[in-house]
Amino acid sequence: MRNVIAFLLLATLSVAQEPTGSDAPPQPNPGSPSNTAGQTTDQDNAQKARRIIEEGIQALGGQAYLTWRTQSSQGRSYSFHHGEANSLGTLFWRFRQYPDKDRLELTKKRDVFEIFNGDKGFEVTYRGVRNLEDKEELQPYMRRRHYALDGVLREWIHQPGVALFYEGQTVAAQKQTEQITVMNAKNEAVTINFDINTHLPVRKSFSWRDPTDKERNVEEEIYDNYRNVQGIITPFDVTRTYNGEMSSQSFLTAASYNEELKPELFDAHASAARKK
Secondary structure (H helix, E strand, C coil): CHHHHHHHHCCCCCCCCCCCHHHCCCCCCCCCCCHHHHHHHHHHHHHHHHHHHHHHHHHHCCHHHHHCCEEEEEEEEEEEECCEECCCCEEEEEEEECCCEEEEEECCCCCEEEEEECCEEEEEECCEEEECCCHHHHHHHHHHHHCCHHHHHHCHHHCCCCEEEEEEEEEECCEEEEEEEEECCCCCEEEEEEECCCCCEEEEEEEEECCCCCCEEEEEEEEEEEEEECCEEEEEEEEEEECCEEEEEEEEEEEEECCCCCHHHHCHHHHHHHHC
């Protein structure tokens, strides 16, 4: 059950290693004799990257996408280990309040919850409330939330010091795409592939280094089966990979936006009391 919960609610995000060497996008050399021409090229590159991102935002619903506050969805999720399915699928109901509140209800009885509110995480079962303080449970979710597509497109691109890089056309998830990297002032980078025809995001990836073994890890999300939900173009199929191996899949059966969600939904202790 923990693997299933970890997949779904790891919706997004720990401390990312500063890209260095091959991890960092190429930077202009201020001392180069051709620096003026280089600056023009870099500026044109950044402008093209921003144009593609803006086209992607418009394809996702424009202002409706940029301003939704709550999202409710349901479906079935599957978790994988070394690329092999390790579950028969779990029904889920999910409630989000942007930017940092998330609730996941599992099983047909909806009697197992995980709630993330700010920088806190809780699991609610018949045994009561358990704080998710273990790094293996809490940090992966926080890391994925930090690098979430919504956050990058709604917040990162407007932050001071952000850098945008257009990296050309490439094939991603069997689609022809244009690849963009967004790097914030902390040198944290997210790469997004936009479908060259629909302009919708096809794949998002980011990397980080494990503070213990210093190994570089790459996490990806692949988006498919987009549907129009209240003017917001929503991916109903999401596949996640970890270092090139499939780690989870989710398939939505329904979704809605901007429904009123009571504060109690994101209060673990209030949820536990209601269960009793």
